[in-house]
Amino acid sequence: MIQILHKLWRNHGGLHLDYHKEDSNAAPTKHLPMAEELIIPLQQHSGYKPTLTVNAGDYVYKGQELASHTGFMKVPVHASTSGTITAIEERPIAHPSGLSDVCIILKPDGKDDWGNARMPTYPDPSQVDGEVLRQRICAAGIVGMGGAVFPAAIKLNVHDNIPIEALVINGAECEPYITCDDRLMREKPVEILRGVQIMMHIIATQRCLIGIEDNKPEAIAAMQAAREELGDQRIAIIPIPTLYPSGSEKQLIKILTGKEVPSGGRPATIGIVCHNPATARAIYRAVVLGEPLIDRYLTITGKGVAQPCNVEVPLGTPIQHLIAHSGGYTQKKPLPSPPLIREGSQEGSYSSPDKGRLGGVSLIMGGPMMGVSLHTDQIPVVKATNCILVSDIPESEQQPALPCIRCGRCAEACPVTLLPQQLYWHSRARDFDKAEQYHLFDCIECGCCSYVCPSHIRLVDYYRFAKAEIRTQREAKTKANIARERHDFHQERLERAKREKAEKLAKHKEQAQTTTDDGKKAAIQAALERAKAKKAEAAQTTTGETTE
Numbered sequence: 274m275i276q277i278l279h280k281l282w283r284n285h286g287g288l289h290l291d292y293h294k295e296d297s298n299a300a301p302t303k304h305l306p307m308a309e310e311l312i313i314p315l316q317q318h319s320g321y322k323p324t325l326t327v328n329a330g331d332y333v334y335k336g337q338e339l340a341s342h343t344g345f346m347k348v349p350v351h352a353s354t355s356g357t358i359t360a361i362e363e364r365p366i367a368h369p370s371g372l373s374d375v376c377i378i379l380k381p382d383g384k385d386d387w388g389n390a391r392m393p394t395y396p397d398p399s400q401v402d403g404e405v406l407r408q409r410i411c412a413a414g415i416v417g418m419g420g421a422v423f424p425a426a427i428k429l430n431v432h433d434n435i436p437i438e439a440l441v442i443n444g445a446e447c448e449p450y451i452t453c454d455d456r457l458m459r460e461k462p463v464e465i466l467r468g469v470q471i472m473m474h475i476i477a478t479q480r481c482l483i484g485i486e487d488n489k490p491e492a493i494a495a496m497q498a499a500r501e502e503l504g505d506q507r508i509a510i511i512p513i514p515t516l517y518p519s520g521s522e523k524q525l526i527k528i529l530t531g532k533e534v535p536s537g538g539r540p541a542t543i544g545i546v547c548h549n550p551a552t553a554r555a556i557y558r559a560v561v562l563g564e565p566l567i568d569r570y571l572t573i574t575g576k577g578v579a580q581p582c583n584v585e586v587p588l589g590t591p592i593q594h595l596i597a598h599s600g601g602y603t604q605k606k607p608l609p610s611p612p613l614i615r616e617g618s619q620e621g622s623y624s625s626p627d628k629g630r631l632g633g634v635s636l637i638m639g640g641p642m643m644g645v646s647l648h649t650d651q652i653p654v655v656k657a658t659n660c661i662l663v664s665d666i667p668e669s670e671q672q673p674a675l676p677c678i679r680c681g682r683c684a685e686a687c688p689v690t691l692l693p694q695q696l697y698w699h700s701r702a703r704d705f706d707k708a709e710q711y712h713l714f715d716c717i718e719c720g721c722c723s724y725v726c727p728s729h730i731r732l733v734d735y736y737r738f739a740k741a742e743i744r745t746q747r748e749a750k751t752k753a754n755i756a757r758e759r760h761d762f763h764q765e766r767l768e769r770a771k772r773e774k775a776e777k778l779a780k781h782k783e784q785a786q787t788t789t790d791d792g793k794k795a796a797i798q799a800a801l802e803r804a805k806a807k808k809a810e811a812a813q814t815t816t817g818e819t820t821e
């Protein structure tokens with residue numbers, strides 16, 4: 274029984290779920306043989322695509338940069354092992370609509386050779402300037418590894434005018450089935466805590482709260498032992514009650530500090546920075562060992578896979594390879610299927626992006642509540658991949674959606690105290706202004722409302738659809754504004770050029786006129802002078818003749 278000593282706060286709503294953590298968390302994390310081909314998507318973070326720095330045919334060392342981060346909101350990607358770039362081409366990526374994107378295809382040479390690709394190391398980061406460390410985190414391609422994949426260096430770029438009261442480490446791992454953070458905290462607690470110390474140094478805080486749900490007693494014990502080993506009393510390991518979705522960033526901050534992140538705000542605005550244990554470990558490795566982010570822990574689990582487990586694999590490893598080394602599918606192998614989202618679908622026939630179904634099994638990247646369905650197992654492990662959930666429930670067994678009976682259970686369950694039913698109506702009616710008035714963008718897509726809905730309405734699908742539409746409309750509006758500004762600027766430039774040309778012409782004319790006038794005056798003056806001189810000469814001649 275874990276004793277809770279730190280004062281904790283309670284969020285609204287939330288659910289007790291069937292967790293199924295024991296399916297995968299008992300055995301140590303496995304290391305698999307290298308796949309024959311690694312598929313490394315260019316963009317693995319929220320932001321803009323990095324710039325390619327290699328070509329097909331190039332030989333690359335392990336850890337070598339493949340795409341650079343120069344520019345705003347760009348994060349580099351690196352070679353997960355040594356080998357040859359065989360192609361740079363579009364491949365399917367983890368996206369509910371089955372999108373493809375640019376990927377670097379790397380054929381490993383089996384040597385796993387770093388060459389000179391390791392970055393210089395900082396054995397004692399406490400003696401290094403925080404900004405230098407932050408730049409290192411950026412160059413190492415580190416993003417939030419809890420799934421949000423926001424660039425970690427940007428999150429650590431705090432403003433001097435808001436002192437950071439505490440660093441919060443999110444070890445809650447509240448989604449059912451996922452156990453990779455649990456295993457990481459059991460197996461690498463010292464590395465996580467050393468990463469935590471680096472972050473505390475960068476953001477200049479003296480307090481770190483590590484929240485871990487109390488269904489992970491081994492992880493809590495391992496982290497507490499590591500804290501004792503490091504002797505750092507600034508760090509508190511805090512067990513929290515198991516209640517979904519305590520691992521959502523805003524919810525965890527409220528539980529641990531009592532503070533609420535304002536609507537539309539970021540934790541840093543209330544003096545908190547929040548990161549994941551895997552991110553902390555990646556930071557330790559980048560700073561102290563000089564290693565970029567090229568691998569990660571993840572869980573392969575669900576009734577559809579024979580031997581659920583945790584693995585640590587190079588980024589770019591195809592999911593098919595993971596499944597093959599986890600005993601294979603329990604059902605027949607999934608077949609590629611068409612994209613799952615159909616715009617304008619009617620209730621009851623609306624395809625769910627969080628439950629990909631393929632020939633008798635479903636593949637989900639992430640957990641069952643917030644994960645993204647995959648339409649093929651040819652998709653690679655990326656920085657965001659914390660879990661591959663293989664379900665054996667075929668699509669035909671999914672409950673069809675029925676009309677809303679206004680029971681209000683969705684509102685009771687919502688941890689953000691939203692009104693999911695209203696959001697649903699407005700999103701469905703494409704009344705996006707109204708949906709925004711009901712704080713659509715505060716929805717964390719936790720799925721609690723869908724889970725409790727007796728009418729089996731996949732509410733989150735509607736919110737995701739509405740958010741995507743609003744973002745698309747905003748982008749279109751921004752593009753139109755930019756185009757209009759460009760056009761206005763172009764017109765103004767043309768008119769200015771015309772005006773300047775006319776002014777120049779007038780000036781020339783004036784100058785020419787002045788020159789002509791001056792010339793004429795000078796000629797007249799010269800003629801007058803000549804006439805005067807002639808006259809004087811003639812007068813003198815006449816006077817001489819008279820005298821003689």
Ligand code: SF4
Nearest residue numbers: 677678680681683726
């Ligand atoms: S839980 Fe479902 S049926 Fe009940 S009010 Fe919400 S949307 Fe309607």
Ligand code: SF4
Nearest residue numbers: 687716717719720722
């Ligand atoms: S998905 Fe959104 S609306 Fe539904 S319970 Fe979670 S936060 Fe509330």
